[in-house]
């Protein structure tokens with residue numbers, strides 16, 4: 257599970273994430289949200305869902321099935337996903 261990432265450029269310090277977080281893992285400090293207690297995060301996504309500016313979000317990871325091979329760089333280039 258991945259912890260929320262906060263984009264401080266987007267954060268308007270509204271405090272919504274702090275209010276909806278059930279474990280007080282995120283707080284407003286120095287004009288933006290900060291993940292003050294990462295160990296307390298339960299990955300519930302409430303902060304991401306509630307944030308009005310999409311400033312806080314949990315990244316996602318692409319997982320390949322165990323039997324499949326990751327795409328090669330050439331294949332990724334064909335998909336226009338960049339390097």
Ligand code: SF4
Pocket residue numbers: 260276277278279280281282296297298299300301302303304
């Ligand atoms: S994902 Fe849930 S527990 Fe973690 S910081 Fe956001 S609201 Fe709090």
Ligand code: SF4
Pocket residue numbers: 262266267268269270271272273274284288289306307308309310311312
């Ligand atoms: S809800 Fe979004 S904009 Fe508001 S304080 Fe949290 S991260 Fe910043």
